[in-house]
Amino acid sequence: MSNFSVGFRDTDSVQILDLKGELDAHTASELEAALQKCQADERYRIIVNGTDLQYISSAGLGVFMAYIEEVREEGGDIKIASLQPKVFNVFDLLGFPMLFDILDTEDEALKKFERDGTASA
Amino acid sequence: MLSNLISKAPQGPFASSLQSRGRRIFIAVVAAVCYVASVVFNVIEWQSAEPFSVVTETAYHVVVICGYVFLWFLLSYVFKQRQVGPLKIFWTTLVVALIFVVVTRLILGVTLPAGVDIDSTTLGFEYGTGVPLTLATVVKMNVISLFQALFVFYLLLRFRDLVLFKRTKRSQRNWYLMLAFMGIASLSAIGKDPSTEIDLIQGLAVVPAVILMAINSFRVSWIVYLSFREKAAGIGLSILLMILLGICLSSSEALAGLEAYLRHYSYPLQLFTELTIAFGLLYGVTSFLFLIFHLPTTSDFQRKAGEVTAMHSLTNLVSQVFDPDKLYASITATPVDAGTAQMAWLALADVRSGTLRPRIVSAYNTTVDAIEEMVDVQSLYEELDARKAPVTIDEAAADHRINERPGGLIGSVLMTPLLSRNEMLGGLFVAKDVMQGFEKDDVEAISVYAAQAAIALENARLFEEQLEKERLSRELDIAREVQKKLLPHTLPQLRGLTIAASSVSAHEVGGDYYDFLELDDDRLAFIIADVSGKGTSAAFYMAELQGIFRSVSRLVSTPADFLEHANLALASALERHVFVSVIYGIVDVEKEEIVLARGGHCPAAMISLDGEARFIRTQGLGLGLDRTELFRRSLVEKRIRLQPGDVFTLYTDGVVESRNRDGSEYGYDRLLDALKTYRHEDAPELHESLLEDLDNFLEETEYDDDLTLVVLKWHGLKVAEMAAAEDPRAASRSTISGRTQHRIQSD
Numbered sequence: 001m002s003n004f005s006v007g008f009r010d011t012d013s014v015q016i017l018d019l020k021g022e023l024d025a026h027t028a029s030e031l032e033a034a035l036q037k038c039q040a041d042e043r044y045r046i047i048v049n050g051t052d053l054q055y056i057s058s059a060g061l062g063v064f065m066a067y068i069e070e071v072r073e074e075g076g077d078i079k080i081a082s083l084q085p086k087v088f089n090v091f092d093l094l095g096f097p098m099l100f101d102i103l104d105t106e107d108e109a110l111k112k113f114e115r116d117g118t119a120s121a
Numbered sequence: 122m123l124s125n126l127i128s129k130a131p132q133g134p135f136a137s138s139l140q141s142r143g144r145r146i147f148i149a150v151v152a153a154v155c156y157v158a159s160v161v162f163n164v165i166e167w168q169s170a171e172p173f174s175v176v177t178e179t180a181y182h183v184v185v186i187c188g189y190v191f192l193w194f195l196l197s198y199v200f201k202q203r204q205v206g207p208l209k210i211f212w213t214t215l216v217v218a219l220i221f222v223v224v225t226r227l228i229l230g231v232t233l234p235a236g237v238d239i240d241s242t243t244l245g246f247e248y249g250t251g252v253p254l255t256l257a258t259v260v261k262m263n264v265i266s267l268f269q270a271l272f273v274f275y276l277l278l279r280f281r282d283l284v285l286f287k288r289t290k291r292s293q294r295n296w297y298l299m300l301a302f303m304g305i306a307s308l309s310a311i312g313k314d315p316s317t318e319i320d321l322i323q324g325l326a327v328v329p330a331v332i333l334m335a336i337n338s339f340r341v342s343w344i345v346y347l348s349f350r351e352k353a354a355g356i357g358l359s360i361l362l363m364i365l366l367g368i369c370l371s372s373s374e375a376l377a378g379l380e381a382y383l384r385h386y387s388y389p390l391q392l393f394t395e396l397t398i399a400f401g402l403l404y405g406v407t408s409f410l411f412l413i414f415h416l417p418t419t420s421d422f423q424r425k426a427g428e429v430t431a432m433h434s435l436t437n438l439v440s441q442v443f444d445p446d447k448l449y450a451s452i453t454a455t456p457v458d459a460g461t462a463q464m465a466w467l468a469l470a471d472v473r474s475g476t477l478r479p480r481i482v483s484a485y486n487t488t489v490d491a492i493e494e495m496v497d498v499q500s501l502y503e504e505l506d507a508r509k510a511p512v513t514i515d516e517a518a519a520d521h522r523i524n525e526r527p528g529g530l531i532g533s534v535l536m537t538p539l540l541s542r543n544e545m546l547g548g549l550f551v552a553k554d555v556m557q558g559f560e561k562d563d564v565e566a567i568s569v570y571a572a573q574a575a576i577a578l579e580n581a582r583l584f585e586e587q588l589e590k591e592r593l594s595r596e597l598d599i600a601r602e603v604q605k606k607l608l609p610h611t612l613p614q615l616r617g618l619t620i621a622a623s624s625v626s627a628h629e630v631g632g633d634y635y636d637f638l639e640l641d642d643d644r645l646a647f648i649i650a651d652v653s654g655k656g657t658s659a660a661f662y663m664a665e666l667q668g669i670f671r672s673v674s675r676l677v678s679t680p681a682d683f684l685e686h687a688n689l690a691l692a693s694a695l696e697r698h699v700f701v702s703v704i705y706g707i708v709d710v711e712k713e714e715i716v717l718a719r720g721g722h723c724p725a726a727m728i729s730l731d732g733e734a735r736f737i738r739t740q741g742l743g744l745g746l747d748r749t750e751l752f753r754r755s756l757v758e759k760r761i762r763l764q765p766g767d768v769f770t771l772y773t774d775g776v777v778e779s780r781n782r783d784g785s786e787y788g789y790d791r792l793l794d795a796l797k798t799y800r801h802e803d804a805p806e807l808h809e810s811l812l813e814d815l816d817n818f819l820e821e822t823e824y825d826d827d828l829t830l831v832v833l834k835w836h837g838l839k840v841a842e843m844a845a846a847e848d849p850r851a852a853s854r855s856t857i858s859g860r861t862q863h864r865i866q867s868d
Contacts, residue, residue, distance in 0.1 A: 093721060
């Protein structure tokens with residue numbers, strides 16, 4: 001059975017997705033479904049919390065690539081927070097920090113969204 | 122519409138013996154001879170003016186009855202061959218009856234003076250003996266009897282088809298019993314005086330015939346299959362028929378004397394015709410009554426019949442599993458065609474998107490767009506999914522999920538889940554423009570139908586899955602073949618350098634790629650790459666990358682340039698979620714250096730002879746992640762001077778991410794440790810040792826992911842020259858690991 005799950009948490013303006021378990025080619029569709037739901041709900045400010053994310057494969061990373069463009073076109077962003085070192089290493093190897101805001105904590109990510117908001121306003 | 126034609130009756134043994142034309146002619150001749158003989162008998166009787174003796178009388182009856190029995194069988198055969206619908210039976214019988222009445226009336230009327238009492242004498246028979254007095258009497262007697270017999274035979278044979286409509290063994294038995302008792306009752310009149318009425322014994326013989334006649338007259342099931350208009354016509358015809366038959370039966374003015382002529386000719390025949398006409402009248406009455414009673418329910422019956430027919434078309438669903446779209450169309454069309462609803466649509470859970478968002482796949486008598494506009498498909502579907510039972514919405518206008526005014530197209534909705542092993546495959550929605558349009562029996566009918574439809578859907582899904590599986594497995598075979606061909610079969614030979622390489626694909630086809638290209642005598646380009654994702658698309662991108670590597674390598678001077686070109690070239694081909702991690706480098710044996718650039722790939726591991734190990738983790742984005750100039754800016758080249766004994770290891774994440782049974786990864790540190798341990802070996806042995814170390818850690822040789830390992834060892838130009846003096850080929854030993862080649866094949 002799938003040992004991956006996505007939890008939804010809302011703040012006023014930001015949708016937080018808590019990833020848990022192992023995100024690979026088989027479980028990528030669940031994250032995809034979660035991001036689709038965000039789009040359907042028109043919530044484009046998204047934080048992906050990786051506190052409980054044990055593993056990510058290239059297919060898992062692909063999901064972020066698939067949705068980031070549309071989210072940004074809508075004026076939102078996907079920020080990644082609180083990754084475990086090993087998982088961060090996978091993001092880092094591919095150069096994801098150049099493309100995504102990857103932050104140490106969820107709070108920092110929220111603050112980053114606030115700053116983005118004021119910067120653009 | 123159900124056929125109005127009465128089903129063809131099976132041929133009895135006698136009828137089948139009439140199949141041959143010769144026999145039919147024979148029968149006809151015998152019947153004719155008997156008829157002529159009866160005329161001769163009557164002429165003789167008239168001439169002799171004496172009544173028959175008992176013997177002659179008996180012979181006369183035998184001849185007459187034989188003649189008519191043969192006539193009966195002949196007609197019976199003819200009418201079985203030409204079967205017609207119920208209404209036609211009625212009106213043809215009516216016409217025949219009319220002709221008979223008119224002709225008989227003419228024959229009787231011409232010869233009888235008006236206002237004279239009808240008795241034997243006035244009719245031309247001698248009072249008391251019944252002997253014909255004139256030749257005219259003889260002729261009239263014979264002609265009228267023949268007409269009468271033809272008429273009742275026609276009536277009986279035609280009504281037979283009505284009575285035996287949708288016959289059962291029992292109804293067939295009742296019919297033949299009735300004929301038999303009618304025959305027995307008639308025969309009981311043999312030898313009776315024509316001027317006397319039937320007595321007690323005859324009356325008793327008639328009773329069972331009458332009872333059976335009554336039973337048979339209730340066989341009117343053909344009525345329910347008639348349309349409204351046909352029933353109305355049937356009522357009119359049955360009234361006319363009742364009147365005509367009433368005239369025939371009653372000894373009224375119109376046909377005065379008919380009965381007497383017949384009786385003098387043959388009392389049994391007269392009794393038989395009377396019973397037959399009575400039966401015809403009885404049947405006419407029951408038909409009339411049943412037609413009247415069924416008239417108002419015609420439309421209901423037709424609707425039910427439509428439903429029945431529609432449910433029969435379920436068998437068609439089963440045969441349509443090979444074409445899902447057609448199946449969806451039939452599933453929605455059937456309830457509407459059956460008259461249960463006015464529009465229908467079918468929503469299926471969209472499994473492809475990974476969510477339970479329903480998708481309307483087919484709509485009948487409406488359009489998918491119109492439904493999506495009027496109805497909140499999602500929330501209706503969710504309710505259905507929660508209840509897993511049919512749900513009726515009696516007032517659609519009052520339901521917030523349906524955006525429809527009262528009096529609009531959707532008045533009430535019946536939704537039914539399509540369940541397969543308690544999993545909801547989809548929902549069938551049918552709607553009517555009236556409120557409360559669905560009764561309990563509608564819900565039941567649709568439920569039964571939905572269960573069948575669900576089976577068909579499930580079968581279609583399984584069929585498609587199987588097809589998909591087979592297609593995938595075929596594709597994978599091809600992809601595996603392609604992948605095998607894309608990887609190098611031989612390794613280049615460069616002085617001072619040994620090379621070893623291997624790639625193992627896991628269960629599925631992966632996207633690992635490595636390759637070498639000799640740019641000139643001194644320079645060798647190398648690449649290692651990992652396409653994200655697996656399967657045929659990964660193999661396709663690999664092939665694309667190979668093309669780029671083989672062509673662009675010669676055109677560019679630096680690794681960063683190569684990666685920039687590759688990124689541009691791939692960007693148009695790659696799907697948005699697919700990217701390629703890569704290391705590209707150039708070894709220059711003359712300059713004794715390696716220049717490389719990393720595009721998101723696992724960092725190359727390097728170890729020198731003294732055991733100093735490190736990862737070369739330069740900055741750089743994976744191919745396909747960015748299509749702007751950011752990609753080029755992200756790239757940092759690394760130039761490394763080579764010292765003899767330096768080992769340079771390239772690998773894919775399958776190596777470091779391989780996990781043993783406890784779930785711990787092989788990891789970067791173990792890789793470096795192994796390199797330290799075996800760094801003195803030449804590339805082929807070192808390569809082998811590294812894989813062995815990995816296998817020992819994993820305790821198995823089954824890998825979860827593709828696994829590629831490339832080892833380059835620099836021996837230095839001096840070693841190369843020394844070795845060249847002894848054995849020109851020793852210093853540039855390069856292998857593609859034999860063991861790992863074997864693994865590629867075994868996968």
